[in-house]
Every structure is written in C-alpha cells, then in structure tokens.
Amino acid sequence: MSPLFLAHGSPMLAIEENDYSRFLQQTGASLKPDAIVIFTAHWETDDVTITHTDGVYETIYDFYGFPDELFQVKYPARGSKSYAEKVGSLLKEQGIPYQFDENRGLDHGSWTLLKHLFPQADIPVVQVSVNPYRSAKDHYEIGKALRSLSDLNVLVIGSGVTVHNLRAVNWNASEAEPWAVQFDDWLIEKLQQGDLESLFAYDSLAPNAQRAVPRAEHFVPLYVALGSGQKPEVIFRGYQFGSLSYLCLRF
Template sequence: MMPSLFLAHGSPMLAVEDTPYTEFLGKLASQLAPKAIVIFTAHWESETLTISSSDDIYDTIYDFGGFPDELYAIKYNARGSSIVASMVAQRLQANGIQVKTDTVRGLDHGSWTLLHRMYPEANIPVVQISVHPYLPAEQQYKIGEALRGLGSEDILVIGSGVTVHNLRMIRWGQTTPEPWAVQFDDWLLEKLAANDLESLFQYEKLAPNARAAVPRPEHFVPFFIALGSGDPQHHAKVLHRHYDLGTLSYLCLEF
C-alpha cells in the first residue's frame, strides 16, 4: 500500500548536493517500492490536465539557468507507462475531469530532481501530470480525490511543489526561518490535524501571510492534489520540515 506524498522540490541543486534533505529523500524511498509513480509537477502548467503517456525513456528537461555544469550533465532516464497513464486518465474522466495526453514532453526539474535522489536507478515507470494553477483549491483536491486508491495498487502519487515559495523574499545566506513563513506552515498543519478542509480551501483568505507564502499558486496546488489522493482515514503526517534561505519551505507530508 503506497501513501500519497507532498514533497518539496526546492532548488534544482538538490540533485547534486548532499544535504539532510537529500538524505531524507533517500531514506524515504528505501521504505517505498512502488510499481509506478504518478507525479504532479508545479513546472508544467496547462488549462487542461495533461498526462505524459509514453513507454519511451524521457528526456531530461533543464528548465532553469545559471547553475553549475554538473547539474546539466545529469540524465534521469526513467521510462513512462502508457498503461498507467491510461488508468489515470480513465479515473479522472470518470469524475468529470477533462484530460489530454502528451507523448513527447520530458521530465522537468519538479520531477526529476526529486526522483533522482529517491530512485537513482530510474527503474520505476513515471507518469508526469501538469497542473492548472488557477483552479480553486477544492477542485485541485477533487483531482487528487479521483485518483484515490491508486496506492492500493502500489502506485505512488506525488505532488511536487512547495508550500512557501516566494523567490522575491528569500534571504541569501540566512540559516534561520522567517517567522511569517513558519506561521503559514503552522496554520496548514493545524488545519490538517483538525481535518478542516473548508478552511484549507479558503487559505487565501484565512491563512496568515498567505499572499507572501503563495504569491502565485502553481507550487502550492500539488499540496491539495496530494491531499485529495490520500487515504481519508489516514491522518496527515509530517515527514520532513526545514527552511532554506529564510523563507523557502521544505515541508513534506504523507497522506
């Protein structure tokens, strides 16, 4: 039985730097042996939910600039799975969610940097899915809800994003978190513990510092998708939490 995960992908440098966070990712993966991975990435946006559907090896997309050469030398040669992609599409469509498929797009860094540290052998099929950042939070949750139960088939659902992601407010060289960033995550955890979905869906109005934490929602909506796809009888579990550069949250959750 696979859980549903929300994982922070943070800086692309996690693919090459050995840190407590990358150590955590490796240990987490050692406890999970999925037959396939379905990952929603903040770095692929589309108005219609789009599912990678191919059995070929993905290209590795370097959708960033100004980083060391060693980062651009990494190839994450995972294969797709048209069978799993079809299963995902059918579940979404059965719940009234419009989808389309893509046979050529590679894995962006919202997917491969995490998976490179979790499953470096790239021997688990991956199905990558886009996000529509401007759907209401409740609809994001329902996208995940349509995939609830995939864990019972040993398919790992991952929402890859960040809870507090404001690049204009990072503090270079700062090793302690800004209080406002911590307060936003604390509020999320409080509402999760209370199973208060209605408040979570209204985070823009109710959460402290919501505008600073989520200036644009593309990195946050994978949280709701992962939450929706998890077991409703399973209480959310904090797997890892720290902050980089003052404000960048590395909060990771299991649902």
C-alpha cells in the same frame, strides 16, 4: 502506498548532499511502488495533461544560471502508457477533463526528487500537469479521483513548495523567517484537523498567505496529494534561504 507531498526546492537539490537529500534517499529506500504518478509545479496546462509514452523521458533543464554539473544530470526513467491511461480513466469517471502528451520530458519538479528517491530510474513514471488558475478544491478533487491508485501500489506525489516566494528569499539567512513558519504552522494545524473548508480558503484565512503563495503553481500539488490520501503526517520540515519551505507530508 500512501501519497506524498514533497518539496523540490532549488534545482541544486539534485546534486546536493544534505539532511533533505538524505531524507529523500531514506524515504525512497523504504518504498517499492510499481509506478509513480507525479504532479509537478513546473508543468502548467488548462486541462489536466498526462504524459503518455513507454519510452525513456528526456531530462528537461528548465532553469538557467546554475553550475554546469547540474546540466549533466540525467534521469532516464521510462513512462507507462498503461498507467497513464489508468489515470485518465479515473479522471474521466469523475467528469474531469484531461488530455495526453506524448512528447513531454521530465522537468526539474520531477527529476530532482526522483533522482534521490529512486536513483536507479527503474520505476515507470507518469508526469501530470497542474493549473494554478484553478482552485485548491479543484486540485483536491483531482487527487480524490485518483485515490484508488494507492491500492494498485502506485505512488502519487505532489511536487511543489508550501512557501515559495523567490522575491522574499534571503541568501544569507541562517534561520527560518517567522512569517514563513507561521504560514506552515497554520497549514499543518488545518490539515491535522481535517478542516477542508479553511484549507480551500487558505488565500484569505492563512497568516501571510499572499506573501507565502504569491502564485499557486507550487502550492496546488499539495491538494492533489491531500485528495489522494488519508490522514496527513509531517515527515520532514526545514527552511532554506529563510523562507523556502521544505515541508513534506505523507497522506
């Protein structure tokens, strides 16, 4: 069960029908995981925090200014204490601090993707936080600690966006901005080369890095997926509003 890095883009993704939503639907139809562990850019904590419940998650609407239809979407997946505890034990083996959260629902970094991937909401989900103030290498090590989950038929997902600068979006753009494409091109090249040293120093080496990643919360889930898997493969690429990247990878 190869880990994935998936772009969650705009919350509108949940109710849109387009090339990307169809890609997610087709991807989900090809997968039959026993559980999902998803690291979301929209949950930030100091230490790794893991949802710990067997109950049905609340659907969190952590946004505003969108159509009423979006606020009617529900994704009633259940959690899994046993899989959450497995995640915790693997982190503990590598000396990575973590804690459990018994009350957190699913934010839109999770449910907008999962609604298309697994629309029946019949696979247990464990949601995990990120810390944008920790390094890319730290998140890689978190992913690496969880590498054996693939052997247990658990799907690890890093949910974020490679190029995510809301101040730079062009609502009327019909083509991708060259600077955004250049950043993703560099990223793909270094991933395919297995150049971890450069990838860990992306903020100083990648072209347009500060513009592409003004804050790292949407970017670091990529490193969790990278650490969890093996050779990267680009499985989708596109752009919305000129610079919002929909680059997705399988590891």
